Amino acid sequence: MPPRYPLPIPAGVGVAQLGASTAWNTTMPPTINFGLNRPYGYLWQSVAQTLPGNSNRPKVPVALDSGVDNAGAHSGSVNNSRYTCQLAGLYHVIGQLGMRSPAIVGTAEQTSQLDIVVNGITTHAMAPLRFDTGPANAGGTVQAATYIQLRVGDYAQLYALSYFDPITTFTDYRRSAMFVHWVST
Amino acid sequence: MRRRRFHLSIWESLVNRLAPSVPQLDTGDPITAAVWNRFVYAAGFHLRAPSALLYQTISQSVASTTPTRIVFDSAVRDTEGGHDPAVNASRYTIKTAGTYLVTIVAAMQSYTPPGGEESLAIIVNGGVFWAIHILPRDPQMTNTWFSCTAEIPLQVGDYVEGQLWQDSGQAQDVPSAFSQPAAWMGLHWVGV
Numbered sequence A: 001m002p003p004r005y006p007l008p009i010p011a012g013v014g015v016a017q018l019g020a021s022t023a024w025n026t027t028m029p030p031t032i033n034f035g036l037n038r039p040y041g042y043l044w045q046s047v048a049q050t051l052p053g054n055s056n057r058p059k060v061p062v063a064l065d066s067g068v069d070n071a072g073a074h075s076g077s078v079n080n081s082r083y084t085c086q087l088a089g090l091y092h093v094i095g096q097l098g099m100r101s102p103a104i105v106g107t108a109e110q111t112s113q114l115d116i117v118v119n120g121i122t123t124h125a126m127a128p129l130r131f132d133t134g135p136a137n138a139g140g141t142v143q144a145a146t147y148i149q150l151r152v153g154d155y156a157q158l159y160a161l162s163y164f165d166p167i168t169t170f171t172d173y174r175r176s177a178m179f180v181h182w183v184s185t
Numbered sequence B: 001m002r003r004r005r006f007h008l009s010i011w012e013s014l015v016n017r018l019a020p021s022v023p024q025l026d027t028g029d030p031i032t033a034a035v036w037n038r039f040v041y042a043a044g045f046h047l048r049a050p051s052a053l054l055y056q057t058i059s060q061s062v063a064s065t066t067p068t069r070i071v072f073d074s075a076v077r078d079t080e081g082g083h084d085p086a087v088n089a090s091r092y093t094i095k096t097a098g099t100y101l102v103t104i105v106a107a108m109q110s111y112t113p114p115g116g117e118e119s120l121a122i123i124v125n126g127g128v129f130w131a132i133h134i135l136p137r138d139p140q141m142t143n144t145w146f147s148c149t150a151e152i153p154l155q156v157g158d159y160v161e162g163q164l165w166q167d168s169g170q171a172q173d174v175p176s177a178f179s180q181p182a183a184w185m186g187l188h189w190v191g192v
Helices: A020-034 B033-047
Strands: A040-044 A059-061 A066-069 A089-099 A111-118 A122-130 A140-150 A155-161 A177-184 B051-055 B060-062 B074-078 B098-109 B117-124 B128-136 B143-154 B159-166 B172-174 B183-191
Touching: A020 B033, A040 B143, A059 A111, A089 A111, A089 A122, A089 A155, A089 B128, A089 B143, A111 A140, A122 A140, A140 B143, A155 A177, A177 B143, B060 B159, B098 B117, B098 B159, B117 B143, B128 B143, B143 B159, B159 B183
Parallel strands: none
Antiparallel strands: A040 A066, A040 A177, A059 A155, A089 A140, A089 A177, A111 A122, A111 A155, A140 B128, B051 B074, B051 B183, B060 B172, B098 B143, B098 B172, B098 B183, B117 B128, B117 B159
């Protein structure tokens, strides 16, 4: 998919060059107006996701089924954990993970973890999430933020660390979310 | 030849600063002073986009199980006059519509008993949560530091606040009266 907001390429003019409106149109509006509408996505989870209990504690992509996306970089139904880069460059990414405590509390290692991951491989930021040791399903919410350099087709995701027992995400004001914003070439 | 006129829309007339867009010209149109100045304005806008950095110098108490807005009594900068330290000092009120990158950090003293929760949230218009950081209370920590960040589309008149919450059963302080501020809110305009 081509970028909805292609990167502007400013062009100079020669002395006494004719066609001022053409030169203007190919330089000024795209350059300035691009800055108003840089690729931006705000994605969030509105359907609860349960991470199965697993003693190996694998990391699981966080589904982001809803969102606002001005660059055609996210689908709510296909690979919805991904923000897929449509315009190469430096991006600022903020991740938030909201996770309920396991129904069985009292174990020693009551944690999950939020990772910001590129292409399912490279972790660029992480934040530990400690469950509330009080009532079951109390949970916690953490954030992580970072800059990532993306090529077209690269994708950013949030991953959650699973637990020995099943754990389920929040979908209320504590829900998981990801903000993505293009910063620079 | 059709001429494109530049005018203020109703939306633009209500804001402190215009959206810094530059118009396309029709073929053969001259580059008028109005068009040129629109570019100059837009370039200037991007060089000094709306921004603010607020902080707290007076310690504040957070009652148990009571959502408490952080009072920002001072400012390092506030380019649009979106903050008033005397009236609704917890708020930054939007003067120029757009998407804003907002970060709030705050510290809150931790007391017993352990096992409950403490949180910091970014709240818009008194009730919409855009980010939250929830931690289990750990009385072994003198202060718990929180940080929240979000990119929020905001309209003129919308206001952004930081909210602290805890359930220890007793009041906890935001210890800004000590050697340094314990609560900050920074934000800047990043797009329409």
